[in-house]
Structures are given as C-alpha cells and as structure tokens.
Amino acid sequence: MRGGVTATDRRAVSGPVGGERGDWHAQPAEAVLRALGSGPGGLSAEEAAARLERVGPNALPRARPVRWYRILADQFTGLVVLLLAGAAGVSFLLGDPVEAAAIGAVLAVNAAIGFVVEWRARRAMEALLQYQVTRARVVRDGRVEAVDASFLVPGDLVELDAGDAVPADVRIVDAAELRTVEAALTGEPTPSDKSPDAVDPGAPLAERSGMAWMGTTVAAGRGRAVVVATGTATELGRIGDLIATVEAAATPLEERLEALGRRLVALTLGVAGLVVLAGVLRGTPWSRMVETGLALAIAAVPEGLPAVATIALAVGLGRMARRNVLVRRLAAVEALGSVTVVCTDKTGTLTAGEMTVVRLRTGGATFAVSGAGYVEPGEVRRDGAPRAGPDRVADRLFTAAALTHRATLDPDTGAVSGDPTDAALLVLARKGGAEEAESDWPRRGELPFSSARLLGGSVHQGPDGRLHLFVKGAPGAVLDRCASVAGEEKHTPMDPAVRASLDETNTAWASEGLRVIALAQGESDGPDPGEPADLTFLGLVGISDPPAAGVAETVARFGEAGIRTVMITGDQRATAEAVARALGIGGAPIVSIDGAAVAALSDQELRERVPAVDVYSRVSPEDKLRVVSALQVRGEIVAMLGDGVNDAAALKKADVGVAMGGRGTDVARQTAAVVLQDDRFPTIAAGVEQGRVIFDNIRKFVFYLFSCNVAEVLVLLGAGVAGLAPPLLPLQILWLNLVTDTFPALALALEPGEADVMRRPPRAPDSPILSRSFVGALAFHATTITLATLGAYVWALTSGRVEAAGTVSFMTLALAQLFHLGNARSHDAVVSPVRALANRWAVAAVVLVLALQTATVTWMPLTALLDLVALDATAWAVVAGASLMPAVVGQGVDLIQGRRTRTGP
Numbered sequence: 001m002r003g004g005v006t007a008t009d010r011r012a013v014s015g016p017v018g019g020e021r022g023d024w025h026a027q028p029a030e031a032v033l034r035a036l037g038s039g040p041g042g043l044s045a046e047e048a049a050a051r052l053e054r055v056g057p058n059a060l061p062r063a064r065p066v067r068w069y070r071i072l073a074d075q076f077t078g079l080v081v082l083l084l085a086g087a088a089g090v091s092f093l094l095g096d097p098v099e100a101a102a103i104g105a106v107l108a109v110n111a112a113i114g115f116v117v118e119w120r121a122r123r124a125m126e127a128l129l130q131y132q133v134t135r136a137r138v139v140r141d142g143r144v145e146a147v148d149a150s151f152l153v154p155g156d157l158v159e160l161d162a163g164d165a166v167p168a169d170v171r172i173v174d175a176a177e178l179r180t181v182e183a184a185l186t187g188e189p190t191p192s193d194k195s196p197d198a199v200d201p202g203a204p205l206a207e208r209s210g211m212a213w214m215g216t217t218v219a220a221g222r223g224r225a226v227v228v229a230t231g232t233a234t235e236l237g238r239i240g241d242l243i244a245t246v247e248a249a250a251t252p253l254e255e256r257l258e259a260l261g262r263r264l265v266a267l268t269l270g271v272a273g274l275v276v277l278a279g280v281l282r283g284t285p286w287s288r289m290v291e292t293g294l295a296l297a298i299a300a301v302p303e304g305l306p307a308v309a310t311i312a313l314a315v316g317l318g319r320m321a322r323r324n325v326l327v328r329r330l331a332a333v334e335a336l337g338s339v340t341v342v343c344t345d346k347t348g349t350l351t352a353g354e355m356t357v358v359r360l361r362t363g364g365a366t367f368a369v370s371g372a373g374y375v376e377p378g379e380v381r382r383d384g385a386p387r388a389g390p391d392r393v394a395d396r397l398f399t400a401a402a403l404t405h406r407a408t409l410d411p412d413t414g415a416v417s418g419d420p421t422d423a424a425l426l427v428l429a430r431k432g433g434a435e436e437a438e439s440d441w442p443r444r445g446e447l448p449f450s451s452a453r454l455l456g457g458s459v460h461q462g463p464d465g466r467l468h469l470f471v472k473g474a475p476g477a478v479l480d481r482c483a484s485v486a487g488e489e490k491h492t493p494m495d496p497a498v499r500a501s502l503d504e505t506n507t508a509w510a511s512e513g514l515r516v517i518a519l520a521q522g523e524s525d526g527p528d529p530g531e532p533a534d535l536t537f538l539g540l541v542g543i544s545d546p547p548a549a550g551v552a553e554t555v556a557r558f559g560e561a562g563i564r565t566v567m568i569t570g571d572q573r574a575t576a577e578a579v580a581r582a583l584g585i586g587g588a589p590i591v592s593i594d595g596a597a598v599a600a601l602s603d604q605e606l607r608e609r610v611p612a613v614d615v616y617s618r619v620s621p622e623d624k625l626r627v628v629s630a631l632q633v634r635g636e637i638v639a640m641l642g643d644g645v646n647d648a649a650a651l652k653k654a655d656v657g658v659a660m661g662g663r664g665t666d667v668a669r670q671t672a673a674v675v676l677q678d679d680r681f682p683t684i685a686a687g688v689e690q691g692r693v694i695f696d697n698i699r700k701f702v703f704y705l706f707s708c709n710v711a712e713v714l715v716l717l718g719a720g721v722a723g724l725a726p727p728l729l730p731l732q733i734l735w736l737n738l739v740t741d742t743f744p745a746l747a748l749a750l751e752p753g754e755a756d757v758m759r760r761p762p763r764a765p766d767s768p769i770l771s772r773s774f775v776g777a778l779a780f781h782a783t784t785i786t787l788a789t790l791g792a793y794v795w796a797l798t799s800g801r802v803e804a805a806g807t808v809s810f811m812t813l814a815l816a817q818l819f820h821l822g823n824a825r826s827h828d829a830v831v832s833p834v835r836a837l838a839n840r841w842a843v844a845a846v847v848l849v850l851a852l853q854t855a856t857v858t859w860m861p862l863t864a865l866l867d868l869v870a871l872d873a874t875a876w877a878v879v880a881g882a883s884l885m886p887a888v889v890g891q892g893v894d895l896i897q898g899r900r901t902r903t904g905p
Contacts, residue, residue: 042139058230170225177221312749337691359542363485398432445527478518513578562761586614693753815883823890
C-alpha cells in the first residue's frame, strides 16, 4: 500500500491490518510495515514528500495568542463600566463636557490598568511556552538522516535512542532494552518496557508494549519503529480533541462580581428613576431632575471598583509569582481561595519523582536503606542495626546493582540520564561502596531485556578470569531461573520454603507501593548468553518513589482548611493507596477505585460515589474529566493539578487548572489557569492562602466602597426629602468616588491576611459577596456617615453659611469616608498602634487623601472646578468633629462585639 493516508480518511491506512486506528499493537511488526508500504529501508524521499502533501505536517495545533485589541475591548464589557459610559453620554448631552470628560477619564484609567496587567500575564505565559523544534532520525532510501519531526509521515522508519523524544505514534519493529517514559500520557511513573511483540487487541494504552507514543521519551535502550500516526491522528491529538469539547467555567470571583454588578445596575437605575419621577410629578423641570438623577447614578456607582478589583488581583498575582506561581487569568488568583477539593496527580507531584531503594532482602537477612532521592546521603542497615564488618552476600548484591544499571547521574545536581530505576540501583551501589565495581568486573556482553522473559542483564569478566552473568528483572521471572541462594560461606538450594518466603516478601512490598526487582548471578559461556538458567539468587530490591518534601504537611494544612485532597493517577491501585496512606490522604481505610470501575459507573452513580473516594487509580483522560465534572455537579470548587497531556482535559474543566511549569507538557501549561514554576505541591497551599486573603480583601474594599457610595445616595435623598438644595454636585461626587474612595480601597487590597485564614472552612461556593450580615453592617455605617454629613450641612445652612454649606457637606463626607477606613479593615477594632500601623499602605492612603482633600479648598483651579469655597476655623471644627463621629462609633461597636466574642454573651 504505497501512497500513504489522507487527513480525512485515516482508516485507509489501518484497513489492511484489521480495521480501525488503534489496532497496530495487535498486529505483527512485519504486517504493520507491509500495510504502511514500508520496509527495512524505510520510504523513499519522493514517497515521503507525497504523503506529507496529503497528510499534512506532524504537528499539533497551538492556541493562537489573544490579540491586544481583544484584551483591550474586554475591559469595556462589565455592567459597571457600561453604566458609567451611559452617565458620561448623558452629561455630554446635557451640555456638561467637563463632567463627561471626567467620567471618561475614569473609564480610561480602569481599562488601562486591566489591560496592562492581563497583557503582562499573557506575555509571560507565551514566553514559557516557546516551541522547541524536535528532530528525528528517519530511514529514507535506506539511509539514516536527521529531519524536522514535523516532516514525518505514516510509514516512516525512525530510530530511537536513550534521551530521544518519540516524534510520533510508532509501532516498535526492533528493540534492545528499550524503555520509554509515558507518564505524560498514561500517568504510569516507571518506564515501560518495549518490544516488537504483538499484544492483546484489548490491552489498555499503558500495556501496549509494542507501541510508543508522541510526547513520550526514551529512558533507556535503543530501537527502530515505524510511524503509524502523525499530528492530530496521534493519541496526543485525540486528547486535544477531548480538550476542545470542554468549556472553561467562570471562576467564583467572576460569578460573584457579575452578580454584584447586576444588583448594582438595578439599584442605581431604580433609585434614580424614582427620584426623577417624583421630581417631575412635583413640577420640577425635566432637565434639573435628569441632572439630579445623574448625580444619584454617579453616587451609587463605585467608579473605583473595577480598577481596585483588578489591582487587588494583580497584587495577588505578584505575590504568587514571587512564590513560583504563574497565573494566566487574574480571576484564578481568587478562585484558588474558593477551592473545596484539590485533585492531584501522584508521580512527581505528591512524590519526588526520584526512584529510591529503601529495602533489601537476601536469602537470610533484610536491610533498610536511608537517604531519599539521588543526591541525599544514606546508609544500609542490616536487621535494624548498622552493618558491622564485611557482608559477602550484601556486597555481592551491591556489585550486581553496580553492574546491571545503565544510568548516569550528576552527584551534585541529581540530574539523571537513563532509566530512573537504573539510577536507583546506581545510588544503591554507591551507598554500599560498590560504585567502582565495573573496573574489577569489565563488561564483555549483554542479555537484552525481553518483555517475554521479563529480565535482562550483562556479562562481566570477574577477578577469577571467568565470565559471569548478572541479571535483574521481575521477581517471579528471576526466581524461576534460580537454583540456589547466595550465602556467606556457600550457596544453599532454592527449596520451596525459601521460594515461598521470598514470594511473600515480594507481595508484601508491592502492596506497600514499592516496585520490586530481583538480582541474580550465574556463569556464562560467552559474551552472548542464551536463556539464563541455574542462577544464584542475590536479593530482592524494594524501590520507592518517596513523598516529595512538604507534601504531607500541605495535605494536613488543607485538612485544617476544610479542603479535601483527592489523588487521581494512572499508577497501580496498590501503589496509589500506599502513597495516600503515607501522606495522610483520605480516611482509614482509604477508599479507592480504579479506572475500570469508573468507566463502569453511570454519571449519576459516579456523582453519588465521589464524596467518599480518596484515590482513583489507572484512570484515563476521560475518567479524570468525569471525576472533576461529578465533583462540580455536587457543588464543589475543584482545583486540578497535573503535568501530562492526559491531565489537560481535566485541567481545563476544573474551576482552577494547575499545571507544572518545569516538567509539565506544553499542552498542560497552555490549558491550565495556574502554572507552578517550581513543580512543588506545597506551592499550591500558598496559592490557596493567597486566594483567601484576596477574597477577604475584596470583601473589605467592596464593603468600604459601597458603604461610602450608599452614604452619598442617602445624603442626596435625605436632603431631597427635607426639601433642601442638593448638598453635592455630580462632579464633586465623581471626585469623592475617584479620590477619597479609591486610594483607601487600594490600601485595603494590600491588607495583610487574617491569622486564621487557613484554619477556617472554605466559603460556600454559592455564597454572595453581599450577604445579609454584610448588607446590615454596610447599612449601619452608611447611615452614620449620612447623619454626620447632613448634620454638618444643616448646621452650615442654619448658621448663616449658605454659600459654604455645599463645601461643608463635601468636606465632611470626604473625611468621614476616609476615617471609615478603620472600620473596613477588620471586624475587630484597629485602635491599638500596632494594629493601626500593620498596613503601611492604609496609613499612606490617609495621608495622601488628606493632602488632596485639603487641595480642593486651597488650590484655586481645583476649588473653582469643584465649585467650592474657603472655610473659616469654626466650619473646619464642625467638619472635623462630624467626620470623626462615624469612625468613633464604628470602633466602639467593634470593641464591644470583640469583648463579647472573647467573654461570651
């Protein structure tokens, strides 16, 4: 079958070998080559070019960057912004261009702040996702040449070697100890052994040993394979299609602010409409009532809210960036603080991703090995005590570990080249003092690993001049070939009792989550040994992927904060359960199910199960997506942590998708809302804490802004009901909202977190910002500010200061709002010097606003613009006393409530 495959008819390629794409693993390698019109010499250059023309490049589509003008346009879509734009239009039509320009300036400032922050975040992410071109070694016209991997086509024959990235989905044709790391695709942490052998048609992806997948890497060995799928036809492409079906949900903050905006617009239009209608019914001219309604609309709208909310999130973004967290969407900063469930991958996230030998078992002794990872020092202890003097059996075991590994390791950085399991054996040899064993036992040949016999090894010339075969492999396969067990003085037979004891150890260690391999030694007739037999058993090696530093503490911290940690992994069930127990995930006993069980459940049954399940093992990308969706349907706010392509759909579906920036794939990083640049699970706790602080601060400045704006509305309404002239003009209200309100609100966005921020349960996912208690406190403080302002206004009118009455009310309201900052900073009183000065930005905001407010009556251009007059000493005394009254009352109430909380009612 020459001529390749078209992008729209992929079945044409797979037809001769049994039907649909995905059957390649079940066909003999020779049949696959024939079906794809290929052979030992690969494709011809002409045929490859023709197929490339029909199939297209071997590349996955990358998300287009959002254009700058789209980001800018998005800044003008909020309801509050639209309401202000309408107010600017009305001002212009009424012949007041100064007021219209002032409102327009507010809109421009808000848009500029939001644009700059989001643009910088997107640019940082694009820099992280720079595409690196992959090269591939391909056989064309019988010659091996290096080409851009995007030029590969089905039928191409490629060569694979340790360290290579697999450039496409390929069927293995020839292999020598070939292993690939497939964690990014399957979640399987340990390298997968590869061979040309066909496997069962129904084998899951992780067990298709005859296949290697685009996006994985070669850990060890070498091989040759034929390309069976490229670009979007690969398993990566299939997951990309799955991602495309998922719609990203709005974050909790986006939903709350949208609801807040709708209420605000309804309240503003309703109040303004009633006032205008009442005035017209009393016979007041339309133009005057429209101007009054406009003043009320401006008073009700907190012009600084969009800018302050954006800056508050940007501040959180900056703080998190300093903790190695890159946030792609501003609202995700706060969304982390709403999380009720953290779903996480295991390998490299909860665990260190560094295989470590932790136990040994010889025929007659057990050993514990300390020191986690590749660079931490450690020692080998026999039966719980330090080894005393030479131990011939253990030393032979360390020599076997030194001779059978194929890894290299930088002892300073811990960087590994080769199979992580081999790296663990290398480190074991060093801890046992046998790292230089190969100088005494030079390599003379090898026994390639075979998935059929589940073992491999190497031939070495010993100090005695004879050839010895050292073998490593699956315990059962190695023990089946052992006739004796190594001893201190002589070998003993491998009798049934010894074999049963070793099998029991193997089963027990595996149930604890350890990967177990066996090491053995035998004689060899030459450098190319045949099937090994009559070996001498040296020992079992238990290898762990240890928990990463700080993970157990973070899981416990999440528990204190009322957040569940759920493991979703492609690893085996026993291993996943063992890691969960070690980290404190779940209850006792741990409740776990595997991917097969998840697939067998209906959506409704899965929704009923998810509250109790702690661990999901052997799951597919579709399973992860279903689990996240089921949790969300139950009202949970889900954060999903992952690094592989198999995590991408779940990352996009989750309320907060969190990807690893170092080892994570491009697909995962592009899909996630948050990227951890240090790949550390504890960093997510810092994100959750910062998210909670951000939401607390948002509530604080929303409370401050709304209580100030409600006070402005009540001042206007109160004066109108009393038949008095309006005490405030629209431009004066705009000044208050832009200056007096905004700078203190910004200081609230920088307020330090409360001490109990991670010791309280998450907020209810549907809890509004404007709760009943929130509205009650807001109304109380707005009323005290209103009474103080109207009192000062009436005093000015009745004391013969009619021309200065507007200035008195303006200054009283401005300073009362400023001093109200202390009420907004905390539920507790902030009268103590330490508490009052805890937020230096709040102190700076008070000083700045006092200076600006003084300028309104001392700098003539500004005084004239705002239609103000100078005040005498008596008026200033009244302004000072009246403006301090709401703060004094508010702090007194906080002191009384705080004392009641501490001592009881």
